[in-house]
Amino acid sequence: MPKKTDKTDKTEEKRYQGNLLPAHTTSLQRYMTEISNDPILSREEEYELAMKYKKDGDLDAARKLVSSNLKFVVKVANEYKNYGLNTMDIIQEGNIGLMHAVKGFDPTKGYRVISYAVWWIRAYIQNYIIKSWSLVKVGTTQDQRKLFYKLRSTKNQMELGDGNLSSEDYKELADKLNVSNEAVIEMDKRMGGKDLSLDAEIKGDTDLSHMDFLADDNVVNQEDLITKVEEEKRIKSGMIDALKTLKDRERFIIENRILADKPLTLEELGTRYNISRERVRQIENAALKKLKTVLKEKGISKDS
Structure with a gap:
């Protein structure tokens, strides 16, 4: 067997990406029409396809795993619709996160693709948003980054939802996150998108809801991981400048x-x-x- 070179690896990576993701379009309506007929896979179908890709590198199997979860990416992207960015761009970033999740998915672990992929989808979307905001000097301070990655999960823990919050709610959030009330209020307004209803049934030939696809406590929380990595990079950069x-x-x-x-x-x-x-x-x-x-x-x- 001929030895792989870096050029071969790059060619295969490009081929992998090109085969898995749908053609880019700027029309949300057209995109939704394109993915509307992609079936939701059963657990057994998903396992079989994942094993084909893991063992044989079957790109057609990987494409089916990706396409069956594209509707879920749209649902996640919808959480970020009020962040001031193009919805299709957000969806495409989520799709790249899904693609990377499929590439690293191990079906023998016993959980569904989306349980593993949901953190990658959000991580890619959030990373895209924070980079876009940084271009206009938004989300660049330590408090803003902390709030961007932590505010939604903290609100969920406190069972606050996305309705109007009281001054007491804002104060409690600020105390928990160790930031100012004003910073919480500002970020809460910016992050005004609605959360996905986890109990909503997924359309297609299945009786599963989105809750069935969520990762369990043993799955790495990618939001926490991204927060840690970004903070470590910032501290390292600051130390280099200080030295x-x-x-x-x-x-x-x-x-x-x-x-x-x-x-x-x-x-x-x-x-x-x-x-x-x-x-x-x-x-x-x-x-x-x-x-x-x-x-x-x-x-x-x-x-x-």
């Missing part, structure tokens, strides 16, 4: 005392710079104060 404000000796001491996997001792650093251990400690403490000041200006606290 640039230090003098060479200060930066070397911090990098090798605080950030290194195997930190150097005060004595080793003292020998390198021909200074006492106490002097190294003083330089380290002064550099840490500088870093904290810079990071605070960037909205990064010690609790981040």
Whole structure:
């Protein structure tokens, strides 16, 4: 068998994407018509197709798994209809999330495709929205990002729904999320889309509701994962910028005392710079104060 090259992998990835997703269209009505005849698969049908793709790389089987769940992507995308972005663009991002979920789906785990895919669908949609907002300087602060990813789930936990909230509700939300009342009110208005009714029956030859497809507690919450990854990237970027404000000796001491996997001792650093251990400690403490000041200006606290 010939050895795969990077070029081969890229070609296969492009072929995979091209075969799974429907042709892009700017008309929501036309798109809904196109996917309206895609059948909802039974658990047995889904398992059989997933095994064909997992074992044999059968792209036709993967396409059927994707197409059978496109209606659900539209339902999820509808949650974000009031976010000020084109609905078809949101749907297409959700479709890409579904496609990646199908690619990584393991049918032997015992759950349905949509149970695994729902977090990927939302993750791709949310990532698209937050990037789009960032272009117009919305959703770029730490509080805004936290609210974007956490407000809806926190409201659900408090059983608040999407109706008008009282001042007490906003205060409780702000306390739980550790942000200001004003930030909660602003984001709640921006995130005014209606939630999908989980008890609503799915159209097609099935008696299942959307609730039947939701992931159980053992499935990774992709919203939490995305929040963590985005925050870690922000902190890392902030630290890199902050280190640039230090003098060479200060930066070397911090990098090798605080950030290194195997930190150097005060004595080793003292020998390198021909200074006492106490002097190294003083330089380290002064550099840490500088870093904290810079990071605070960037909205990064010690609790981040």
